Amino acid sequence: MRKILGPVLLGLGGFLLIAGLLGLVWAPGVVEKTPIQVETITMLEGQAGKLDTSTGDLVDNPIFAISDTRTDTELSDDDAVAWLSTSCVMIDRGGDRVCDEDSEDLITASVDIFATDRVTALADNETLDLPADAVPHDGLVNKWPFGAEQETYPYWDGTVGQAVDAAYDRTESIEGTETYVYRVEIDEAPIEVAEGVPGTYTTVKEIFVEPQTGAILNQTEDQQRYLADGTPALDLQLAFTDEQVAQGVDDNAGDRQLLTLVTTVLPIVGFVGGAICLVAGLLLLRGRSRTTTHSRKQDLVGAGR
Incomplete structure (x- = not known):
């Protein structure tokens, strides 16, 4: 499960950060304009x-x-x-x-x-x-x-x-x-x-x-x-x-x-949600790496007996 969930969270976090950046930098110039x-x-x-x-x-x-x-x-x-x-x-x-x-x-x-x-x-x-x-x-x-x-x-x-x-x-x-x-x-x-x-x-x-x-x-x-x-x-x-x-x-x-949705909510959700997803994804991948390393050590110990 960690093998799949970690990369998914990293991808989602990156997407949310980009969305938050667009909401902060790009969106106001689009929505804060008089319609034609x-x-x-x-x-x-x-x-x-x-x-x-x-x-x-x-x-x-x-x-x-x-x-x-x-x-x-x-x-x-x-x-x-x-x-x-x-x-x-x-x-x-x-x-x-x-x-x-x-x-x-x-x-x-x-x-x-x-x-x-x-x-x-x-x-x-x-x-x-x-x-x-x-x-x-x-x-x-x-x-x-x-x-x-x-x-x-x-x-x-x-x-x-x-x-x-x-x-x-x-x-x-x-x-x-x-x-x-x-x-x-x-x-x-x-x-x-x-x-x-x-x-x-x-x-x-x-x-x-x-x-x-x-x-x-x-x-x-x-x-x-x-x-x-x-x-x-x-x-x-x-x-x-x-x-x-x-x-x-x-x-x-x-x-x-x-x-408010585009210029305030979107940046907040993007930056906060993106950061949480990235941290969670990295922790999952790190935990998976530790588990894999530990398993390999156990395999080596078993093989030496």
Whole structure:
């Protein structure tokens, strides 16, 4: 039995050590990358006061927002991933929640084409051949990097058309999942409130990021837009719906389990299990060698009699 078991344990130990080494050195570079096939629809809801031009007053209504973000798999490559994001904010009249650009209930609508680095999650304007009308982006756009830190990151704000500071503010649990909360504050930035209509933009955003994966699990926004003369044009509050948060937490749990399995469990099992198997295999072979030597001595003593 030792004749067979010893070499088997040595082989298994070598295999486990190699697996542990791959999990420690090679696997993170493979699994800690943004996939090139992603399709997500994010639902938000809240309240908004919109300027009624006939009266000059803000009319308050419940609202919903839909963001449909998906990758262009064919355009993406090993280093960067291309994205198409369409979004709208609509007054909620209680019917189906869909974007309708022809409806009087439309508050804002946008289409965004961009690319990000698959490792850092930062905008990448050079690697891929994006359409000519794609607006150059800067900073983080739709996720944080894997292994997010408690620091300030540049974050793209499409309303002002540039990256702004997203500063780490606190750690907060969402349905049992630890998140880092990053805070964006913009005060009276000059924008076009509508086409050809100048004004200012003020907002406070809080972005709840699961640090291991960099996934955004919730986002809140308190935004105001004013005409150049100071007349309020929009007063908006938005956040992920409860259902969206629950779904995001559930999906993220599976992603974190996979990352932990590959980058933590595999190296531990590989190195510890491999070392145990190698030691056991060597002891078995050593014991077999001693038994064989002893047997040969006995044979020689018996032959000399």
